[in-house]
Amino acid sequence: MSSAAPHRPLPMFQILLCGALIVTLSMGVRHGFGLWLQPMISDNNWTREHFSLAMAIQNLTWGFTGIFAGMLADRFGAFKVLVVCALFYALGLVGMAYSPTPTLLALTCGVLIGLAQAGTTYAVIYGVIGRNIDPEKRSWAMGIAAAAGSFGQFLMLPLEGWMISTLGWQQALVWLSLATLLIIPLAIGLREPGFHGSAAPKRDQSIGEAMQEALRYPSFLLLMGGYFVCGFQVVFIGVHMPSYLRDYGMPTEVASYSLALIGLFNVFGSYLTGALGQKLSKKYILAAIYLSRSVVITIFLLAPLTPTSVYIFSAVIGFLWLSTVPPTNAMVAQIFGVAHLSMLGGFVFFSHQVGSFLGVWLGGALYDSTGSYDIVWYIAIALGVLAAALNLPIRESAIQRGLRARAA
Template sequence: MSIAKDLRPNLAIVLGAAVMLSLGMGVRQSFGLVMPPLTRDIAVTISEFALAMSMQNLAWGFLQPVAGLLASRLGFRPVMLAGTVLYLAGLAVFASAQGLLGVMLGAGALIGIALACTASAIALAVGSRAVPARSRSLILGVITATGSLGALLSAPLGQALIIELGWRAGVLGFLVLALGMLPAAWLAGRVDRLPLPTAGAALGDVSPRTALARALANPSFLVMTGAYFVCGMQLLFITTHLPSYLAICGLDPTLSAQALAAIGLFNVFGGLFFGWAGGRWSKLALLGGIYISRSIVLACYFLLPPTPATTLVFASLMGFLWLGVGPLVAGSVVEMFGLRWQAMIQGVAFMSHQLGSFLGAFGGGLLFDTLGSYDLAWRLGVGMGLVAGLVQVSFALMRPPRAPSFP
């Protein structure tokens, strides 16, 4: 009852942030469906397509702290609306691509810039300001969970259009879905009218440079940021290369869409669970547990011959462990540094995540083109995930994060 009471005054803000996140992430996570027909149609190789996805992640990561700073200075609404317009422009360029340049510019650079302004770091920063501290972790989990539903729409729609009308029609279908981000961003922008909670008010006296310096001097933040690198590597390897892997194994092309939809569905349960759990136990230890569990699931799947059943089980388990990191990372940043510069500091951590994403997407494609299989790529992903998870859990238990450096 207290959760509903905390949520009610700013329900429109939370729903707007969730829908914006849902559509943006759902469409972006479905780009792997486009790769097999696109690479046959316009003579773009798998590694080149992966390079475009890697550019997207680099642009997203490097501009995320900038977008967070602008949102803190100018307001969230203008940043989110500008990002949505760029998202739509990127899809339009992608749909009309005649070669690598169009794919790099549309699906890569423009979508990457747009995600820095509309995706998880911004959406969760909006949610953090809209609810009291006692409900924050669970509400962030709700935003993450609702934000996972976009893949349930985009993956089946995109796959159906691709099969019937070609990959360009699939991308145009994504564009129609993404139009819903405009009203969602406008509603979420109401957060600019809210006064900064008392817990974050003192940050008004701290410059962005000082806030960033204190974050980079915090050992708990640095370990979390390093482990977040491996998180991005694992996730982008899966979303970019799973459709290609299934095609190589001779499985039905619709299985890729079903797997991505399963990831989106079980992401709902994972987001809710880890949002709830983060309000009760160490957020940093939970993060490490996610990384370890993901690595075990990844190893089991690639060690077994792929079938429709094992693929859907794998996608469901990975979905549960997918974006549950979102409320845990956002909540940890607020606990360590407060609200005033949350979007910027969380953006720094996310930059590390996106560098890992670059390695997962492009590195996986490069290893495949070089070796003719994904064996080495998934083995590296498993090994690095286990190490990152164990270090994160050990550090969280041995050295819990200090109280906020500034309220």
Template sequence: MSTAKPAYAAPLKNPTFYVIVAAAVIISAAMGIRQTFGLFIGPFSYDRGLPVTLVAFAIALHNLVWGFAQPFAGAAADRYGAAPVVAFGATTFAAGLALAAGSPSGIALIAGLGLLVGIGVSCTTFGVVLTAVGRAATPEQRSMAMGIASAGGSLGQVLMVPFAQLVRETSGISTSLYALAFLMLVAAPFGMLLDRRKDVGAPHVAASPAAATVPPLRETLAHAMRHRGYRLLTLGFFTCGFQLAFIATHLPGYLTLCHMPMGLGATALALIGLFNMAGSWACGWLGGRFRQQHVLGWLYLIRGATIATFFLLPKSTVSVVLFAAVMGLTWLGTVPLTSGLIAKVFGTRHLGTLFGVVFLSHQLGSFLGAWLGGYVFDATGSYTLIWAATALAGLFAALLHFPIDDTVHAPVEPARA
């Protein structure tokens, strides 16, 4: 009989507990900070005279850079461990925020919020940090452990959005971005708690007989690309990025157009983060008890229906709050489910790289969601077309996820005592 314990049990005696806490802190900082970017579109446009399309492009570009950098960041963490990757990423992230804060030009904004922040986020979020949790937890508890880490990471969105809003209103754009850069650097040392494996720095040494049977990265990638379920998962994750980036970037501006109270956009983003804590935990729990691809399918259906309902109904403070709550419950629950499904099918040895490839699709969707929102608004004076596309994307993603085959295609991992 297996004596494996939950990854969150006996916390002071279980090293996995510290991995989960460290992961939550780092994700809180990185995801919370990037969630504030939508608050700066108006100020950058009005105060610095930059077109909305350019600001939206800078925010969209960081999603694209994040996606292309993620497989490399994941591969580096697979080989060298998460700690040095997190340290590099946090420093780069902070430098990008500082560059955007210190220069009023569009080029600096694109280089800072677009290029440097994109590289930094790839090293301080899911593909590096959450996969460290996946390796530390037992196979039976992996989905739940990832869900807990994601839920804890949502605290950053709850705190960072009102913090950034307050500092921006009282001290200006530059001070707000400098403060966020400082907080990112404070979170960096927690990366040292992520690496439990003693063989992280020496991939040529097998940690166990089972590890010796793990195929090399090139073979694993080639096999994954031929796997129909992996391809469907990759296509479906594009939708997630498209929906989330559009809402996070353009919801505050859209609510202003609807003559909603000032500050309601920041409140909505914070509420999304608050309810995402419960949603990520619940998705992790459901993923440990039901087939993860089916949970993902229903999640996308609920999200698409919620977006359509919100757009079609009259706007009020109550409808915005309800929309933020439901979106929060379905916000980042896709991440532990998607990474957990990849780990189930292909194992954890190359999890950072395999998730990174899937996440590239997510970030291509994020780029289009953020940039097209600004482009469509500038071209038509309305967000109607992009809201419709965002709602229909939920149905598209659901149809892709339900038929995914989750048959194990990797060596069975030995249970930990």
């Protein structure tokens, strides 16, 4: 009788290097989309809601299809998912550049790029980390990957702003489409040997059983509720902040620098929360982040708006930006294990993207109807307080699956 060879983990350095570079590219491009709002609607005679709706569809598509991208990555490994979605990314960016109508923009920038992001960002990369890195270092490693996405924002946003101003917004998107194809050779470094499902971690549950268990577990639903708020806040700010500043007469470079500062300081915030997640309660880390966001936004709105106040706000909110990602995903792994981590992470991220949909769409819709972003800022403050309250009752301990099965 023969048995299958055990899964040999990939080297941690290789995972972190390739995973970090993939997230840097994918998230770096994604974080800069707000820079295209003004030139696109001006040249095409569209409204802010047209652009915002396409971005909202992108976030919702990303969240929904991320569940299935996670299932495929858990079953067949991350490599194939990354390759296919990198091709989607390149096609979506070219389509975004040459969409003549808001409908085609929604299909390319919205649906196609949303599909691409589902398979080239955190859920898939974190699945590889969970399967190959020991629990004692898992939260820290997730922090490294999240910090890489933030560094991509810091690195690429000034570059994207320069490309728009020198090449034009359409050619800038074409060049970015070529850059996303670099994800394909990087994905080779995340190709887990012999990973065809049977070499994945041993599962005591089917996909359906894992889904039912998580969706019936109150702490999982509370975690999803908090992550909904995260999506609402960061995507509203990321997409509409440049236009908000332009409305108050700020130079274009202030918006680019502000988004770059968010990315720079999020490198430190993401790494720190990943490291702290190894030592402190993750639910208290998350509650502190959400509450701090509400306080920071409130101070920003009350203070006089100057380039200095914008840069200070960007640095502080940047420290809190994607710092929710490592403790959230590490908590999912801690409660449910890693066998279905990409899929369950996809469910949590779907709630994040529903929040993203509402944040970016309401930003455009309420601006067009009221001439101001004020109402959306106030909603973001209230939701931050709610998210802090939702995280406090979460039970972080591993679910006692074996005891329950024996009782049954």
